């Protein structure tokens with residue numbers, strides 16, 4: 461069965477919009493677990509725009525399913541990860557000005573930097589996944605590093621127009637997914653997956669885990685807003 465990792469960064473985005481205490485991603489993680497999440501994912505960015513060090517610390521103590529930390533290959537964050545010991549670290553590229561993680565990690569172009577991060581994390585007992593574009597050259601380098609998993613970036617698939625363009629991106633994910641598995645690495649995928657486009661990706665042979673954030677948090681607002689207003693209405697009247 462395909463595992464579902466739920467990224468709760470955007471619960472923290474709403475909190476940080478007011479620099480207040482709510483909504484608390486720790487509470488959101490517990491609700492996601494109750495909903496059946498197989499994993500909780502947070503991205504501790506260098507600029508701390510959503511998830512903060514405090515969140516990671518408490519989540520490490522409270523999350524009962526797999527805790528997956530998305531992170532850049534930056535020495536400061538590597539040290540935090542070595543101490544926090546998430547179940548998995550997913551290495552991603554990170555640029556301050558980006559709205560979200562825009563592309564996969566260029567492990568082919570930055571082999572030594574990525575290799576160092578992988579070694580440091582592994583020494584601390586953290587398993588490592590690499591977030592990569594579905595490009596055979598990147599998978600070749602991931603195989604050289606013998607990481608535990610590769611998460612294929614599904615952004616191009618998600619952005620493609622439905623029909624032939626999306627089919628082409630799906631075919632590429634299927635092809636490159638097979639290369640990941642042939643290299644003996646666990647296959648993950650994520651980014652831009654929604655209630656509308658997830659099924660064909662979940663059906664890719666050997667898909668182990670899908671990591672989804674924005675669409676689930678967006679949906680939570682829509683299915684929860686009515687009840688939230690009802691509760692406030694009761695208080696004010």
Ligand code: PXP
Nearest residue numbers: 561591650651652671672673674
């Ligand atoms: N996987 C990785 C590596 C990501 O960086 C992100 C975005 O934080 C996701 C999955 C989830 O993407 P989305 O929020 O579009 O579902």
